[in-house]
Amino acid sequence: MSKNTGKHIMANCKKCGKEIYFLKTKNDKLIPVNRDSISVVDRIAMDNGRDVMFQYGTHISHFATCEFAVEFRINQSKKESK
Ligand SMILES: [Zn+2]
Numbered sequence: 001m002s003k004n005t006g007k008h009i010m011a012n013c014k015k016c017g018k019e020i021y022f023l024k025t026k027n028d029k030l031i032p033v034n035r036d037s038i039s040v041v042d043r044i045a046m047d048n049g050r051d052v053m054f055q056y057g058t059h060i061s062h063f064a065t066c067e068f069a070v071e072f073r074i075n076q077s078k079k080e081s082k
Pocket of ligand 1: 014062
């Protein structure tokens with residue numbers, strides 16, 4: 001199983017300076033997520049050392065909103081509004 005690091009990863013976007021959290025995807029990769037889209041429940045889980053999985057529709061990828069992200073924008077065509 002995947003390693004549990006026991007700490008959440010918070011950072012600032014190198015481009016725009018916004019606070020972001022890194023969440024895990026199903027592929028075990030880390031994705032930067034806007035802090036605004038992290039719920040209190042998510043943060044408590046992370047504080048308790050649990051991994052919070054990135055969920056489309058709940059978490060907003062910083063790649064999608066960063067004004068400097070054009071260069072590293074990934075394929076977001078699967079985005080569905082609910
Ligand atoms: Zn940014």
